[in-house]
Amino acid sequence: MSTLRTDRDTVDEPATDEVLTTARPLDVLPGLLLLVAVGLLGKYAEVAWLALAKHEHWTVPDIEYVLWAILIGLVIANTVGLHRVFRPGVRTYQFWLKVGIVALGSRFVLGDVLKLGATSLAQILVDMVVAGAIILGAARLFGLSGKLGSLLAIGTSICGVSAIVASKGAIRAKNSDVSYAIAAILALGAVALFTLPLFGHAIGLSDHEFGLWAGLAVDNTAETTATGYLFSDEAGKVAVLVKSTRNALIGFVVLGFALYWAARGEADELAPGVKAKAAFVWDKFPKFVLGFLAVSAAATAGWLSKGQLINVANVSKWAFLLTFAGVGLSTDIRQIARTGWRPLVVAVIGLVVVAAVSLGLVLLTSRVLHWGVGS
Amino acid sequence: MAESGPSEPTDENTSSVGWFSRVGADWWATAIGLAVTALAAAGVLPKIPW
Numbered sequence: 001m002s003t004l005r006t007d008r009d010t011v012d013e014p015a016t017d018e019v020l021t022t023a024r025p026l027d028v029l030p031g032l033l034l035l036v037a038v039g040l041l042g043k044y045a046e047v048a049w050l051a052l053a054k055h056e057h058w059t060v061p062d063i064e065y066v067l068w069a070i071l072i073g074l075v076i077a078n079t080v081g082l083h084r085v086f087r088p089g090v091r092t093y094q095f096w097l098k099v100g101i102v103a104l105g106s107r108f109v110l111g112d113v114l115k116l117g118a119t120s121l122a123q124i125l126v127d128m129v130v131a132g133a134i135i136l137g138a139a140r141l142f143g144l145s146g147k148l149g150s151l152l153a154i155g156t157s158i159c160g161v162s163a164i165v166a167s168k169g170a171i172r173a174k175n176s177d178v179s180y181a182i183a184a185i186l187a188l189g190a191v192a193l194f195t196l197p198l199f200g201h202a203i204g205l206s207d208h209e210f211g212l213w214a215g216l217a218v219d220n221t222a223e224t225t226a227t228g229y230l231f232s233d234e235a236g237k238v239a240v241l242v243k244s245t246r247n248a249l250i251g252f253v254v255l256g257f258a259l260y261w262a263a264r265g266e267a268d269e270l271a272p273g274v275k276a277k278a279a280f281v282w283d284k285f286p287k288f289v290l291g292f293l294a295v296s297a298a299a300t301a302g303w304l305s306k307g308q309l310i311n312v313a314n315v316s317k318w319a320f321l322l323t324f325a326g327v328g329l330s331t332d333i334r335q336i337a338r339t340g341w342r343p344l345v346v347a348v349i350g351l352v353v354v355a356a357v358s359l360g361l362v363l364l365t366s367r368v369l370h371w372g373v374g375s
Numbered sequence: 376m377a378e379s380g381p382s383e384p385t386d387e388n389t390s391s392v393g394w395f396s397r398v399g400a401d402w403w404a405t406a407i408g409l410a411v412t413a414l415a416a417a418g419v420l421p422k423i424p425w
Contacts, residue, residue, distance in 0.1 A: 094400075
């Protein structure tokens with residue numbers, strides 16, 4: 001599955017979350033209302049499903065609102081399709097994801113954030129090196145261009161589409177390579193979304209372990225969040241935190257690849273000096289991570305009453321609900337046929353490697369070394 | 376449903392869009408999250424149900 005048809009992250013369009021700041025409010029409104037409608041349908045479908053099962057005396061699994069919202073969006077996008085009038089608004093779903101992540105800071109004590117962030121940082125670094133090396137090797141094996149291999153490695157090891165888009169200019173990648181890499185990464189994000197929670201339950205992972213795993217293994221932040229929340233609320237929280245740590249490294253990874261391609265004369269030279277490099281890293285840094293830390297600090301300092309903490313947490317839930325609706329509405333199953341098999345095979349190898357390595361790391365650190373918070 | 380695209384932005388629209396755009400979505404998301412938290416800290420955030 002992939003998600004290009006609704007213009008999600010196509011390279012000639014503004015980044016999905018930037019649409020809110022570049023389009024006029026009236027252009028965004030229809031799609032935004034659709035996100036709200038699909039989100040609400042998903043939320044109340046869970047309630048209705050359980051009520052129906054109770055009324056009919058069925059024994060059924062509780063299908064979470066996360067899955068309902070994604071499925072309803074997916075059905076709409078892949079049957080009647082998404083009319084162009086809705087597209088600008090639907091593309092704002094990553095913006096609401098960021099708002100949700102900032103508000104989610106209220107559910108974390110700052111000390112836990114730093115502890116879990118430090119723990120996951122070590123896991124992320126191991127994961128990045130192993131996955132990056134294997135993907136670059138696989139890309140070479142399957143005859144992909146060096147830059148497409150770089151984009152797939154960046155997308156798989158860091159944060160999917162945002163990292164690929166951020167690297168585009170820095171390594172002077174072709175639009176076709178960028179589109180291929182984005183399609184492959186999104187296809188695998190959708191696969192991970194539906195398979196990882198099932199696998200996590202099957203092997204008996206705890207909420208904390210699954211959250212760590214989803215945060216490490218799923219490439220795109222929206223899909224990471226959905227994957228975590230599909231398992232449980234607690235797993236979703238941990239997944240968002242780990243993924244945010246991963247996202248924070250985006251500048252360093254893009255800088256590394258930019259320097260590599262510049263040294264080969266195939267990308268623009270970066271300005272010399274540490275200051276210029278620091279400015280480059282800061283430019284790519286996801287600023288909402290700072291908002292998340294600030295809100296967590298406010299909650300830790302006791303500035304929020306219990307009732308207001310619940311209010312802020314509910315803001316986060318509503319924002320994520322729009323995100324889940326947007327993930328479904330932006331997923332085009334038919335796009336996979338147009339992606340081409342070679343980048344997809346390389347990305348599949350990447351997903352399997354990242355999932356296996358990160359699961360091994362999670363089990364090693366939580367069950368053998370007993371690291372982690374609240375595990 | 377009409378298929379017509381959005382009309383051309385006026386100069387006024389373009390400059391306001393430009394200002395919004397320069398700030399960037401990351402910072403806007405942060406600002407909204409912080410504003411909600413500030414309202415909560417001041418005890419004036421209305422009850423938000425889930």
